Amino acid sequence: MHRDLLAANDVLAGKNREIIEGMGAIALNLISAPGSGKTTLLEKTIECLADRVHIGVIEGDIETARDAERIRAKGVPAVQLTTGGACHLDASLVNKGLHALADKLNGGDLDLIFIENVGNLVCPATFYLGEHKRAVLVSVPEGPDKPAKYPRAFMGADLFLITKTDLLPYFDFLVDEARSEALKLNPELEIISLSSVNNDGFDQWITFLEGLLNLTPLAQTP
Ligand SMILES: Nc1nc2c(ncn2[C@@H]2O[C@H](COP(=O)(O)OP(=O)(O)O)[C@@H](O)[C@H]2O)c(=O)[nH]1
Ligand SMILES: [Mg+2]
Structure with a gap:
């Protein structure tokens, strides 16, 4: 039963x-526990890139349209999906989100679509949404x-983002330990440590x- 459900999800x-x-876009699925800094990262990323990249965002939450409102406040089209209790987005919901996003564009194209998954490190890992890359935070x-x-979550990801590095002085968090444990699970994983508050590592994320x-890269643009 579960396998049938996942097979149907993959088709969609x-x-x-x-x-x-x-739509001319590449999509990135962001997975993390609630509060890891996904929406803040998107707000900062939009500030850095929106003048040269057409960005669209699909926000997944259990309830409320708050994250989509935060993104729209940055001038970027955003669609809020609410699961009403489910702990992850699935391909069917994202399909609705993509159609809603297309409606907002009036025929225009996008370069980059971020899909912010429901805050959870377990369920979202099993559901492929059609994204090109998956980041775990x-x-x-x-x-x-x-x-x-x-x-x-780490085995299925392409990128591991260690966020809020401005807080490293206050927490017993060994970046090397997190890196090496993640690489043991997935040797191909790209890893970036960053802060949306003091911009530490942000250039590496933008380069990615x-x-x-x-x-x-902007730095090399004549
Ligand atoms: N210190 C610090 N706080 C952050 C950073 N990024 C986000 N936050 C805070 O973490 C909280 C959750 O952020 P949010 O982006 O809503 O997380 P999400 O639930 O993953 O989307 C908010 O209070 C943010 O202001 C960061 O880089 N450093
Ligand atoms: Mg959020």
């Missing part, structure tokens, strides 16, 4: 991928043992996105 996720590519206050405790989009 494949259709989502076609819709995303039809752990913030410094959560502790460095999260890769070992929630292996699936520029690489994804085949953009000329």
